[in-house]
Amino acid sequence: MDLDPDLAALRPLGGFFLLRTGGAPHGPLPTLAQAYADEASDAYGNPLTTRIRKVADGIRAPEPRIAASVAQQALAARLWSAALGCAALYGRIPDLGPRLLHWDPAGSAPDDLYLAEVRPLPGDAATVADVVLQGHLQPLAAALRARHRIAPGLLWGNAASALAGAARQLERWARAGGRPEAGDRARDLAARLLAHPFLAGTGTLTGANFRRRSCCLYYRVPGGGVCGDCCFTRAPRSSPRAASG
Template sequence: MELDQDLAALGPLGGFFALRTGGAPGTPLPTLADAYENRSSDVCGNALALRVEKVAHAIRAPELRIAASVAQQGLAARLWSVTLGCAALYGRVPDLDPGLLHWNPDASAPDDLWLTRVRPLPAEPETLADVVLHGHLAPLATALRAHHRIAPGLLWGNAASALAGAARQLDRWAGLHGRTEAAARTRTLAGELLAHPLLSDAGTLTGTAFRRRSCCLYYRVPGGGVCGDCCFTRPPRSSARGASG
């Protein structure tokens, strides 16, 4: 099944999977390439800094590095969802070149993305790794670490957690709709991607359940707890917090 220019098959999967496509957004938005290179725009200024500040305000984060972690995981979830969804349903993936993908950092979750050109690529694990890990998450991690004290293992743990979460949601949807081939493709791709050198130390996948070896720091926001795949079973005591990030 060839990619259609609207990526219409993603719509029923929900907001993390759906992607606006075609032309350029009506409001001139920065591209993700701008964000990773910390280039300012007339509309959003420094997009990455704006996003981190927005998340910090929304979750009342006591430190900007916590908001940076949450923001990174949210964007990773969007990128994995779009890519895995297309791979499972179309057997092809769109080229999500950061220069083609516009981003509104001031929007609410899930991240508002707009792909200006739909260019099909093979739905192979190596291609998905190139598109998401090398094309986006590596430069995003570099940009965030330039301004925030975040351990690399935390960010790759976020990336793996976002991948496992997207795969789990897609597998559940495929099962409910009798899409057995899509479910099987999702599980295979998720397993192979989590074995990638950048993610292989991030956690353990058992079926569709994932247990990570790091913590995203969300437990440190007011009212926050540990996530379902966290390395902790309960929020650490304050004396242990230094070891979590």
């Protein structure tokens, strides 16, 4: 199936998979390229800083790096979901280059993303890795580490967790909707991507279940706990430094 201009096949999957195409309805938005390069936009200042502040206020984060971790994992989940959804349902993905993806950093969760133009690319694991891992998550990690004290293992663990979660949700949806072949493609893609050098060693995939070897630090927000795939079975009481690697 060819990609359609509206990427309509993603709509039934819900907000994390939805990718809006064309111009943003409320005027121009900054691109993700601006966020990674520390470029200011007229309306938002630096988009990444704006997003981290938004997340920090929403979760009452006690320190900026916790909000940065949560924001990074949420954006990774959006990027993986859109790419995996298209690969599984269309067999192809759109070019999700950072200069083509516009972002509302002050918007609600999940992150609002707008793709300026639909340019078809192959839907294989190598292309998805090039588009998402190298095109987005590598420069995003570099930008966050330049501004916050965040261990690289934490950020790549977040990326792997977001990937496994997107694949799991897509597989469940596909099987419930009588499209097991789409679920199989999603699971196979996720397994191949988790073997990429950036993600290898971040955790263990058993069937559809992923157990990571790092912690996103969410347990440190007021009322927060450990996530389902966390390396911890309960929130640690000792120094958080052990969780940041």
